[in-house]
Amino acid sequence: GAVVSQHPSRVICKSGTSVKIECRSLDFQATTMFWYRQFPKQSLMLMATSNEGSKATYEQGVEKDKFLINHASLTLSTLTVTSAHPEDSSFYICSARRDANSNQPQHFGDGTRLSIL
Amino acid sequence: AQKITQTQPGMFVQEKEAVTLDCTYDTSDQSYGLFWYKQPSSGEMIFLIYQGSYDEQNATEGRYSLNFQKARKSANLVISASQLGDSAMYFCAMRDRGSNYKLTFGKGTLLTVNP
Numbered sequence: 001g002a003v004v005s006q007h008p009s010r011v012i013c014k015s016g017t018s019v020k021i022e023c024r025s026l027d028f029q030a031t032t033m034f035w036y037r038q039f040p041k042q043s044l045m046l047m048a049t050s051n052e053g054s055k056a057t058y059e060q061g062v063e064k065d066k067f068l069i070n071h072a073s074l075t076l077s078t079l080t081v082t083s084a085h086p087e088d089s090s091f092y093i094c095s096a097r098r099d100a101n102s103n104q105p106q107h108f109g110d111g112t113r114l115s116i117l
Numbered sequence: 118a119q120k121i122t123q124t125q126p127g128m129f130v131q132e133k134e135a136v137t138l139d140c141t142y143d144t145s146d147q148s149y150g151l152f153w154y155k156q157p158s159s160g161e162m163i164f165l166i167y168q169g170s171y172d173e174q175n176a177t178e179g180r181y182s183l184n185f186q187k188a189r190k191s192a193n194l195v196i197s198a199s200q201l202g203d204s205a206m207y208f209c210a211m212r213d214r215g216s217n218y219k220l221t222f223g224k225g226t227l228l229t230v231n232p
Contacts, residue, residue, distance in 0.1 A: 034219070034220070042224070042225075043208065043222045043223065043224045043225050044162075044208070044222050046219060046220070049219065091160060093160070093162065095162070095220075103150055103167055103169050105152055105164040105167055106152075106164075106220055107164065108154075108161060108162035108163075108164075109161075110159075110160065110161040111160040111161060111162075113160070
């Protein structure tokens, strides 16, 4: 069964709306979670690393004020797309790993398809 | 330079046959991990198989096996006895110290299994 839950799976909303996406690790504590963005027919692009109890680490070119990340507990990270515009429409997917051991895979949520009208 | 290279944008295979999806990587670290994920059209990322840089044997998981050739820096995925449900995007990924142990993905290969 799924070990990472992501919600909602699909969002359609008007331009200017802020959208919050939740990522939960279901049966383990994740001190680190990751947020990716994926455009159609392309690979996953890492946006940021979410660290429990501290600020997220953003990849180069990702606007931290646009994509707010909160990792308030060991099982929950949220990504808020603030004042979303049509160019923010994309597939967003989170992942978590059980520990820092390099042979542990990252487990992914099912993703969120965001459509801004 | 790309850290993960998947040279096959698309592959076709006949049902019940085997198929190899190519992946080469670039790292100067001695310790690293290689992963393969499957992404169906529904979007979820499904972990398939892992190979550690120090593992001497090729990893196998059911119908999936990883042809690990360390000197050539390749980690090809072999799917045996292809099934229609294997049609999906397949991503090769690597985690190493150079990337702060974050996953770096290749561009993916779209596999289509024909009946």
